[in-house]
Amino acid sequence: MTRLMVVGGGYSGVVAAKLAAKWTDATVTLINDNDRFVERVRLHQLVAGQQLRDLPLRDLLDGSGVELVVDQVKAIDPEAKKLHLALEKEPVSYDILVYAAGSLADLDSVPGAAEHAYSVATYDQAVRLRDHLVDAQSVTVVGGGLTGIETAAELAESRPDLKVRLVTNGVLGETLSQRGQRHLRRALSRLGVDVRENARVTEVRADGVVLADDHHLPADTVIWTAGFRVPTLARDAGLAVDHHGRMVVDETLRSVSHPDVYGVGDAAAIRRPDGQELRMACATGLPTAQQAMRALADRLAGRTPRPVRFRYAFQCISLGRRDGLIQFVRPDDSPRELVLTGRLAALYKEAIVRGIILVERRPTLPAGW
Incomplete structure (x- = not known):
């Protein structure tokens, strides 16, 4: 056999x-x-x-x-x-x-990331970060992709006492439509997230990150979401x-x-x-x-x-538990102008995530949403 x-x-x-x-x-x-x-x-x-x-x-x-x-x-x-x-x-x-x-999280792309940054790529890494954040006062999330955006938003909503900064090498939400980008900026601003765009991190230290222009951004916790390997x-x-x-x-x-x-x-x-x-x-x-x-x-x-x-159909982004962004896309993943936002988008994303587990249980169900 x-x-x-x-x-x-x-x-x-x-x-x-x-x-x-x-x-x-x-x-x-x-x-x-x-x-x-x-x-x-x-x-x-x-x-x-x-x-x-x-x-x-x-x-x-x-x-x-x-x-x-x-x-x-x-x-x-x-x-x-x-x-x-x-x-x-x-x-x-x-x-x-x-x-x-x-x-896995790519922690080898920048000096100091493996030694000083935390990741959310695995369960054990996420638990380690969660436990560390109990006494944290400031967090810098490096990486403006979906993982970084969702992590920054979730922390800002659940921990209003925490100073949250999101640093991205390019434009925030660059894969989104203009409508999607506008909602994303409004949501992060409402949550109090400090967004730094076009800021390339060249080093991670125990007390924050260093940018390409040698500017130091202080933080007692750095979360690395800038790429996977x-x-x-x-x-x-x-x-x-x-x-x-x-x-x-x-x-x-x-x-x-x-x-x-x-x-x-x-x-x-x-x-x-x-x-x-x-x-x-x-x-x-x-x-x-x-x-x-x-x-x-x-x-x-x-x-x-x-x-x-x-063919792709949409991208789902949670922005905390009460807000979200569903970016509808063309088959090649390029964005349409059509988006779904707010509480309805959050519910939509939650339904998709629950549906994934349903497919894991019954894998013959259609999975190409």
Whole structure:
């Protein structure tokens, strides 16, 4: 019987594992370094002191036929088709590998970030930051992307005693429409967030950050959200990767160098037929994981798989618990002028986040919102 291993139990990995078990006759094993599923899109809420629901992976996998192994994959040997695990003396063998290793905060891009900055990229990092913020008086969030915006807004709303600054290398909300940018600026201003645009951070210190013009912005806490990177597992294994280390896949999400390996989620460099590389996001990972496993099932059944088809619909941004921004976009992710804002947008975002967990439980549900 075909042995299929899935590396990574995040949004894409769980969906891929459950669909592989449902649509193929393979024995499916999911390997993850934690026995809990992490709602990564809610970690800014955890940082602000809110309680997140407990989601054991075994509960999500119950009845699916997927075996869970709680361990860390240390190395992949694609020639021998083996995985080397941290807790096992002997490697485990596979016939097909689904690489869903996810992404991490890029704390190596600026001197001092790894030593002095906090991150919200993982559950443990978010808990560490939450505990640290109990006695904090000022916070500088570096990075004007969705993670940085949501983190700054959540902290400012939940901790009005906290001085919150958001520093971005470019224009705030540069991927948004003009209407979206205007609402974002109004919301952050209302929350008291000090926004610094076109300010490139060149160093992180224990007492704040240094900008390219040598100006020092003091803060007792620095939160780094300026970019993500992927694990080096694929590169170290000799799989074809791009300059970011993301696994290069074909139009069916199969490795271009090793046809028995599939890539889903942030760790895979997925492109639309027009060549556009899809961004790291849950909105990308879920529907493409579904399509990848359909392609895999077709191949195993002797059918010709269909290429991935993907189009974006909107970007969701929470601005605290009572405000939000839904930016409707074209299929290529460029913004339309149409936006949804305020309390209704906050409810919309919450419905989407809850819907993601519903897809994790029932992965055949449509995920391309």
